[in-house]
Amino acid sequence: MTPTESVRSRTNPPIELARSVVETGLASDALVTIFGDCTVDYEGRAESTLGPGDRHVMCKPDGTVLVHTDEGHQPVNWQPPGCTHEVSVEESTLTLRSERSTPAEELLVQFRDVDHVATFDVTDPEELSLSGTEEDLRERVLDEPELIEPGFTPLSTERETPAGAVDIYGEDANGRAVVVELKRRRVGPDAVGQLARYVEALERDLHDDADVRGILVAPSVTDRARTLLAERGLEFVSLEP
Amino acid sequence: MTPTESVRSRTNPPIELARSVVETGLASDALVTIFGDCTVDYEGRAESTLGPGDRHVMCKPDGTVLVHTDEGHQPVNWQPPGCTHEVSVEESTLTLRSERSTPAEELLVQFRDVDHVATFDVTDPEELSLSGTEEDLRERVLDEPELIEPGFTPLSTERETPAGAVDIYGEDANGRAVVVELKRRRVGPDAVGQLARYVEALERDLHDDADVRGILVAPSVTDRARTLLAERGLEFVSLEP
DNA sequence: AAATAGATTTCGTCC
DNA sequence: GGACGAAGTCTATTT
Numbered sequence: 001m002t003p004t005e006s007v008r009s010r011t012n013p014p015i016e017l018a019r020s021v022v023e024t025g026l027a028s029d030a031l032v033t034i035f036g037d038c039t040v041d042y043e044g045r046a047e048s049t050l051g052p053g054d055r056h057v058m059c060k061p062d063g064t065v066l067v068h069t070d071e072g073h074q075p076v077n078w079q080p081p082g083c084t085h086e087v088s089v090e091e092s093t094l095t096l097r098s099e100r101s102t103p104a105e106e107l108l109v110q111f112r113d114v115d116h117v118a119t120f121d122v123t124d125p126e127e128l129s130l131s132g133t134e135e136d137l138r139e140r141v142l143d144e145p146e147l148i149e150p151g152f153t154p155l156s157t158e159r160e161t162p163a164g165a166v167d168i169y170g171e172d173a174n175g176r177a178v179v180v181e182l183k184r185r186r187v188g189p190d191a192v193g194q195l196a197r198y199v200e201a202l203e204r205d206l207h208d209d210a211d212v213r214g215i216l217v218a219p220s221v222t223d224r225a226r227t228l229l230a231e232r233g234l235e236f237v238s239l240e241p
Numbered sequence: 242m243t244p245t246e247s248v249r250s251r252t253n254p255p256i257e258l259a260r261s262v263v264e265t266g267l268a269s270d271a272l273v274t275i276f277g278d279c280t281v282d283y284e285g286r287a288e289s290t291l292g293p294g295d296r297h298v299m300c301k302p303d304g305t306v307l308v309h310t311d312e313g314h315q316p317v318n319w320q321p322p323g324c325t326h327e328v329s330v331e332e333s334t335l336t337l338r339s340e341r342s343t344p345a346e347e348l349l350v351q352f353r354d355v356d357h358v359a360t361f362d363v364t365d366p367e368e369l370s371l372s373g374t375e376e377d378l379r380e381r382v383l384d385e386p387e388l389i390e391p392g393f394t395p396l397s398t399e400r401e402t403p404a405g406a407v408d409i410y411g412e413d414a415n416g417r418a419v420v421v422e423l424k425r426r427r428v429g430p431d432a433v434g435q436l437a438r439y440v441e442a443l444e445r446d447l448h449d450d451a452d453v454r455g456i457l458v459a460p461s462v463t464d465r466a467r468t469l470l471a472e473r474g475l476e477f478v479s480l481e482p
Numbered sequence: 483a484a485a486t487a488g489a490t491t492t493c494g495t496c497c
Numbered sequence: 498g499g500a501c502g503a504a505g506t507c508t509a510t511t512t
Contacts, residue, residue: 006295006356007252007253007276007356007357009250009252009357009359011248011250012248031297031309031311033274033297035248035359035361042505044505045373045426045505046371046372046373046374046425046482046504046505047371047372047373047505048369048370048371048372048505049369049370050367050369050370051366051367052367053363053364053365053366053367054247054361054362054363054364054365055363055365056272056274056299056361056363058297058309060309060311060312060313061311061312062311062312062313064312064313064314066309066314068272068299068301068307069363069365070272070301070302070303070363070365071301071302071303071305071322072301072303072305072322072492072493073305073307073319073321073322073491073492073493074492074493074504074506076369077369077505078314078505080314080505080507081312081313081314081507102483103505105505115247115248115361116248116250116359116361118250118276118357118359120276120295120297120356120357121295122294122295122296122297122310122311123294123295124294124295124296124310124311125292125294126291126292126293126294128289128290128291128317128318129289129290129291130287130288130289130490131287131288131289132286132287132288132490133287133488133489133490134487134488134489135488162465162468163430163465163469164430164465164485164486164487165486165487165511183488184287184488184489184490185286185489185490186499186500188500188501188502189404189405189438189501190431190434190435190501190502193431193434193435193437193438194431194434194487196434197430197434197469222499222500222501223500224403224404224405224500224501227403228404228438241287283490285490286490287489287490288490289490313507313508314506314507314508315489315491315507315508318490319490320490321490321492322492343498344490346490371505373505374503374504374505375502375503375504376503399496405500405501405502406496406501406502424503425503425504425505426504426505427484427485429485429486429487430486431486431487435502463484463485463486464485465485465486483512484511484512485510485511485512486509486510486511486512487508487509487510488507488508488509488510489506489507489508489509491504491506491507491508492503492504492506493502493503493504493506494501494502494503494504495500495501495502495503496499496500496501497498497499497500497501
């Protein structure tokens with residue numbers, strides 16, 4: 001793939017040429033971008049309208065659509081992967097329609113002016129290598145169980161309980177059952193509730209009246225979470241990710 | 242703003258020209274896009290590396306950076322608003338560096354080949370108008386409290402408890418305190434935990450041994466959530482958004 | 483397709 | 498700036 005094949009772009013294209021470039025790009029599984037003055041309407045899980053303004057629209061070959069303004073990490077409107085796109089010209093307006101079912105959702109972008117159109121053939125063989133996730137934290141604890149406390153012995157990960165899968169299930173130096181809930185960031189009340197559900201479920205599951213220890217492992221906790229931990233008789237171990 | 246002023250783009254630009262266009266765009270608060278074969282390295286709350294491949298990079302005037310592959314709604318790498326960008330050419334490699342502090346994070350994009358560069362002046366005076374949110378649901382319930390049950394009387398929204406603010410606080414036909422937790426989608430165990438915390442906190446707050454009803458209002462609940470509701474003595478009312 | 487929880491979640495709002 | 502919860506969250510994994 002030579003560079004001249006990989007990119008086709010036009011600045012201030014006539015509307016019919018813009019449509020043609022976009023249509024060809026979509027049909028050839030290219031990544032297509034359009035910049036111009038447009039309105040955006042969405043209807044599906046919710047509903048939204050967006051009056052005229054300059055936005056950058058990206059259509060990916062997997063059916064994703066992203067509409068970006070000049071601000072924010074998040075697109076102002078979008079369509080998730082798997083949607084089908086359709087481009088047309090209606091009354092001198094370049095129109096992009098993206099739809100999906102389950103749930104039924106439709107995105108409509110109408111360009112009063114198209115300033116720029118480009119299509120890109122994308123070759124990307126690489127996978128992202130990410131570290132510092134909760135899974136990395138789990139592996140570290142399994143390698144060094146004493147990070148939780150001396151004598152802690154992991155027995156299984158993803159142990160199933162009626163309340164869901166526990167991050168790490170094990171026992172302490174005294175043979176008491178221990179549920180460990182890992183978080184890579186500072187935690188609030190939600191994580192305490194999660195841990196409490198696991199502990200409750202496991203106590204019933206074991207149905208031998210043996211109480212189960214619950215340990216929340218995270219860099220830190222909020223005040224309210226700390227209070228909840230105390231109320232529920234749960235413990236906290238500080239561990240940086 | 243005429244179209245010729247709003248877009249400056251180059252396909253297969255010489256590397257030094259690419260740098261110049263990007264730098265000028267960043268300096269003039271334009272939205273800048275680069276497409277080419279690049280590697281991406283991130284270090285901050287987590288760490289990641291991404292080997293060479295074709296990606297679309299967008300720099301927004303608010304300091305956002307988005308790196309998109311040909312798949313997925315989410316960028317493969319990014320930097321949130323507020324970052325400072327720096328572009329340079331090092332050993333024939335166009336390099337974009339984006340940094341922020343609190344937390345310290347850095348994104349490094351290095352282009353082995355630049356296929357396309359464009360800068361866009363964005364004029365966008367409009368705000369998104371969105372409906373079908375949880376807030377809309379709350380307003381509907383306040384307008385028609387009988388949607389919860391006959392005789393329900395809302396007393397306040399955002400009522401503060403030691404566990405956080407309750408969506409709707411009110412009383413039933415018998416004058417019993419009611420906590421309503423609203424969700425616009427089908428809910429799982431987390432929402433039940435949230436409601437349970439509010440009910441508990443309120444029962445203590447009122448400290449008159451009067452038990453408090455907790456009602457989860459959502460389109461539907463999962464099986465596990467339904468079980469948890471029963472265990473906690475909480476109720477469910479189905480309401481479409 | 484549903485369920486469950488993580489995410490470099492981001493975003494808004496309130497304190 | 499921290500805390501808390503919503504989001505058209507998305508995404509991966511498992512059932």
